[in-house]
Amino acid sequence: MEYVLKTTGLCKSYRRYKVLNGLTMNVPKGAIYGFVGKNGAGKTTLIRLICGLQEPSGGEYTLYGTKHTDSKITKARRRIGAVVETPSIYPDMSAKDNLRLQYRTLGLPNFDGLDDILKMVGLEQTGKKKAKNFSLGMRQRLGIAVALCGSPDLLVLDEPVNGLDPQGIVEIRELILKLNREKNITVLISSHILDELSKLATHYGFIDGGKIIREMSADELDALCRKCMRVTVSSTAILAKVLDNMGLEYSVIDDTHADIYAKPNITHLTLALAKENCEVLSFEEHDESLESFYLSLVGGVVNA
Structure with missing residues (x-):
């Protein structure tokens, strides 16, 4: 089996407090990997590490076979799109202008595919409407659209349906499934809404105390449940x-x-x-x- 992300004995400490304590996990290519754990278990810390926002205190991880200590890891990270904690959007800009700015930030030569991304997330009709006037669900979809700039192979979502109403949750669920099935994007998703996660995930990693205590496929979980x-x-x-x-x-x-x-x-x-x-x-x-x-x-x- 091919894996887009593998971690081995990954550790992250803040002074004497260990957030990650020898975490080992495997995210298969093409999976929707549900990352399940209590608050403080280390989910967001793991996401921040693989996105290059922080460095591990010990252990290692690989992205598409490239170790995090390899000079090529920056290139591997370019294959990641992420929404960590809150969507990275500019409230006084339209959806299209938010994407244009992200294209420029990534150094892309033109705006090819921008309209397709807006259509994919259902924001093609928002025109000049500023993001600050969007509903919470629309802002979340815009955050995902920004993460999709640069055509990532791996999409990392930290609590993507947190605070959304039922309609917003359904919209995000359908979008994630669409990206996975039609665009072959691997998705790593942490969520505290476990019932919703069970409608999406093909694989699970259960984290507690900074360690993965169980990994399994959805089929294996269904057999147990x-x-x-x-x-x-x-x-x-x-x-x-x-x-x-x-x-x-x-x-x-x-x-x-x-x-x-x-x-x-x-x-x-x-x-x-x-x-x-x-x-x-x-x-x-x-x-x-x-x-x-x-x-x-x-x-x-x-x-x-």
């Missing part, structure tokens, strides 16, 4: 034998609890268990969300 029927019985050993005979998929949790990955005929199952002297104590539908899975990893209250 799949809907099931949780049953409590007097003996899961007997339950397993009965379920095997019925051809049902299941997983045993402990001596009295198991998950059945189907909707069995409860009457038939109960009667079959009764014949084996196994008592059924309860049935309940069970569906673990991204939020509950995250809490099971790190504990505490979600405050990503």
Whole structure:
């Protein structure tokens, strides 16, 4: 598998406080990588490091195979577009003028593609309207448009839907999916709105205490969080034998609890268990969300 970003044992300290403490992560090419963690876990610090806004205290990272200590890292960073914390826009300028200024900053020879970017983010009709008069969602989309100048391969978004209303969230979600699917842009996205992130991400990295504690694909997460029927019985050993005979998929949790990955005929199952002297104590539908899975990893209250 090809990776656009790899970090190995990455550390960042401020005096005695370690924000990143040996962080190792892998962002596959073409992925929408959901970066999940509590406030203070190190998400924004990692983003600032890979964008060249800060230097690590230890460890290393590579962008497109180029180590951060290599003289070519500046060229590799030009393949990144980023919106870190707040969109980098000029409020007294129109959307088009904001993009023109970014083109000049990047040293691009002309304004080719500028109108296409505005159309991509849905701001082609804003004309001379100043950015300060945009809605919050429009300003966020303009920030992404600025990040797209220079045709980046990797888009880094720090809390892109923070503070948006439901319509604004949907617009940003559709834009991210469009950029990923139509432009083949890899996206690294941190968000504390875990339900929204689950509608986007193809891969996840869960960070806690400055370390990645789990990396997985969306398919792997779905398998762990799949809907099931949780049953409590007097003996899961007997339950397993009965379920095997019925051809049902299941997983045993402990001596009295198991998950059945189907909707069995409860009457038939109960009667079959009764014949084996196994008592059924309860049935309940069970569906673990991204939020509950995250809490099971790190504990505490979600405050990503």
